[in-house]
Amino acid sequence: MAGTVGAQRTVATSGIDPFSRSYLEDPYPFHEELRDAGPVVWLEDLGVWATGRYEQVQTILNDWQTYCSSGGVGISNFHKEKNWRPPSLLLESDPPVHTRARAILARVLSPAAIRRLREAFHAEAVKVVSALVDGGRFDAMADLAKPYPLKVFPDAVGIVDQDRETLIAYGDMVFNALGPRNDLYAAAMARADEVVAWVTARCQRGTLAPVGLGADVYKAVDAGEVTEAEAALLVRSFLTAGVDTTINAIGNAIFCFAQHPEQWRLLRDDPSRARAAFEEVMRFESPFQTFFRTTTRAVEIAGTAIGADEKILLAVGAANRDPRFWADPGRFDVSRPVIKHVGFGAGIHGCVGQMIARLEIEVILSVLAARVERIELDGTPQRLIHNTLRAFTSLPVRMVARH
Amino acid sequence: MPKITYRHADGTQDSLDISPGISVMQGAISGGVKGIVAECGGAAMCATCHVYVDQKWLAALPPMNAVEHEMLETTAAERRPNSRLSCQIKVGPDLDGLVVGIPDRQL
Ligand code: HEM
Ligand code: FES
Numbered sequence: 001m002a003g004t005v006g007a008q009r010t011v012a013t014s015g016i017d018p019f020s021r022s023y024l025e026d027p028y029p030f031h032e033e034l035r036d037a038g039p040v041v042w043l044e045d046l047g048v049w050a051t052g053r054y055e056q057v058q059t060i061l062n063d064w065q066t067y068c069s070s071g072g073v074g075i076s077n078f079h080k081e082k083n084w085r086p087p088s089l090l091l092e093s094d095p096p097v098h099t100r101a102r103a104i105l106a107r108v109l110s111p112a113a114i115r116r117l118r119e120a121f122h123a124e125a126v127k128v129v130s131a132l133v134d135g136g137r138f139d140a141m142a143d144l145a146k147p148y149p150l151k152v153f154p155d156a157v158g159i160v161d162q163d164r165e166t167l168i169a170y171g172d173m174v175f176n177a178l179g180p181r182n183d184l185y186a187a188a189m190a191r192a193d194e195v196v197a198w199v200t201a202r203c204q205r206g207t208l209a210p211v212g213l214g215a216d217v218y219k220a221v222d223a224g225e226v227t228e229a230e231a232a233l234l235v236r237s238f239l240t241a242g243v244d245t246t247i248n249a250i251g252n253a254i255f256c257f258a259q260h261p262e263q264w265r266l267l268r269d270d271p272s273r274a275r276a277a278f279e280e281v282m283r284f285e286s287p288f289q290t291f292f293r294t295t296t297r298a299v300e301i302a303g304t305a306i307g308a309d310e311k312i313l314l315a316v317g318a319a320n321r322d323p324r325f326w327a328d329p330g331r332f333d334v335s336r337p338v339i340k341h342v343g344f345g346a347g348i349h350g351c352v353g354q355m356i357a358r359l360e361i362e363v364i365l366s367v368l369a370a371r372v373e374r375i376e377l378d379g380t381p382q383r384l385i386h387n388t389l390r391a392f393t394s395l396p397v398r399m400v401a402r403h
Numbered sequence: 404m405p406k407i408t409y410r411h412a413d414g415t416q417d418s419l420d421i422s423p424g425i426s427v428m429q430g431a432i433s434g435g436v437k438g439i440v441a442e443c444g445g446a447a448m449c450a451t452c453h454v455y456v457d458q459k460w461l462a463a464l465p466p467m468n469a470v471e472h473e474m475l476e477t478t479a480a481e482r483r484p485n486s487r488l489s490c491q492i493k494v495g496p497d498l499d500g501l502v503v504g505i506p507d508r509q510l
Contacts, residue, residue, distance in 0.1 A: 110450070113477070344446070346446060
């Protein structure tokens with residue numbers, strides 16, 4: 001639909017609300033409508049811009065000078081309103097602050113550092129999968145997608161506590177808070193004080209194990225690169241972004257394979273496909289669907305004039321299925337070369353934890369592929385209704401063991 | 404369009420015309436050049452797009468930031484003074500004729 005915003009500019013507008021219940025339950029028809037409405041679209045109900053097209057999402061993610069993150073990567077504009085928590089040094093910052101923080105995490109989470117975690121991840125994956133495959137029927141969220149990352153990831157960071165479910169509650173808050181102040185936000189924030197206190201304490205040097213990714217961040221304090229307070233914020237960024245996302249990626253992977261048995265057969269026959277298969281899961285059912293940028297100046301995108309200091313919603317889940325870019329995007333196909341999906345974002349903020357996420361999920365999928373003949377749904381999956389994450393609360397499945 | 408030459412470890416090479424504005428890595432991936440993996444798609448997080456830049460082009464390149472510097476510490480093939488991440492080099496008219504060497508391994 002074309003309409004006018006303000007006096008002079010003609011723009012594509014839409015009544016889609018990406019935080020409405022119907023959208024969050026099944027975003028794909030809305031994604032198509034959003035992409036077809038135009039390269040960038042004014043969302044009338046929310047008063048923000050949005051794009052669901054691959055080309056524009058890539059352009060925006062690769063131009064931090066024009067589309068910044070210091071305004072926050074949710075719908076609220078930090079330049080105009082205060083955020084509920086101190087901004088992240090990484091996610092919610094721009095160069096040069098961002099570059100300094102990112103260099104430290106690039107070191108701590110480098111491919112070489114992550115490679116050293118493989119054995120521990122593999123041992124835990126074998127343990128979790130063995131216990132399940134013998135019984136056959138289970139809830140893939142409660143019994144697989146949650147316990148495995150909740151063990152290996154906090155262990156790698158150096159969280160010694162056992163009450164790790166609090167990390168899920170924290171991620172739920174942070175990612176819901178990227179949307180509007182709706183009922184989902186209110187529900188997620190109900191335990192905020194207690195959860196924030198727990199997470200904040202876990203980020204302190206004295207609470208972290210002496211060896212681990214957390215302790216590695218604090219080495220940058222000893223080297224004079226960051227302050228103690230900044231290091232705590234960097235550790236917080238692991239705990240924010242590294243738990244819910246991988247849990248949901250595993251759940252979505254199991255769901256995809258239960259729905260597409262012929263794709264499971266490909267993986268089962270060749271477990272070395274696990275890493276590539278994960279990339280297709282990331283494209284097809286992107287766990288982190290929606291985030292924002294803020295314009296630093298007036299700019300034109302594909303013929304549409306956008307003012308300075310305005311928010312743009314990037315529907316990366318929609319971009320990952322944009323037929324203008326992908327051949328047959330609605331087909332789940334693990335043999336697709338998918339290096340270009342934007343499920344981890346792109347550009348300078350492209351997920352700093354992606355190597356650890358790839359390792360976690362490659363390992364669990366390859367262990368499953370070696371043990372499981374077939375995955376079948378064993379009841380109706382229950383969707384998590386969440387402002388920005390695509391996931392399940394429950395995913396009953398039956399796995400038939402290989403012999 | 405600027406021409407970029409990719410030299411392989413076995414002595415063969417690919418020369419491609421690359422649209423200005425995309426990176427040396429993206430040019431290689433779109434052109435099917437072997438030996439650039441680029442698993443992270445250009446986020447400077449995987450170090451599998453490592454190249455050795457021909458000495459006479461080093462000065463023409465955009466300076467390396469701290470993130471790229473850290474990531475080059477983790478490459479599979481040895482880091483040399485002329486090591487760069489090809490995803491961090493944007494192609495422009497000034498790089499017409501650039502020659503980069505591809506290491507024997509990226510993983
Ligand atoms: C499958 C799992 C994951 C998904 C889907 C995911 C997704 C993303 C996305 C889309 C971004 C970009 C946000 C933006 O551009 O504004 C991002 C950034 C980030 N991710 Fe992940 N992520 C995952 C796993 C992890 C893990 C395991 C960690 C733990 C270390 C992590 C830490 C971060 C951090 C700290 C950032 C901010 C980077 C920056 O701004 O420079 N993520 N992630
Ligand atoms: S493509 Fe991953 S570091 Fe360049």
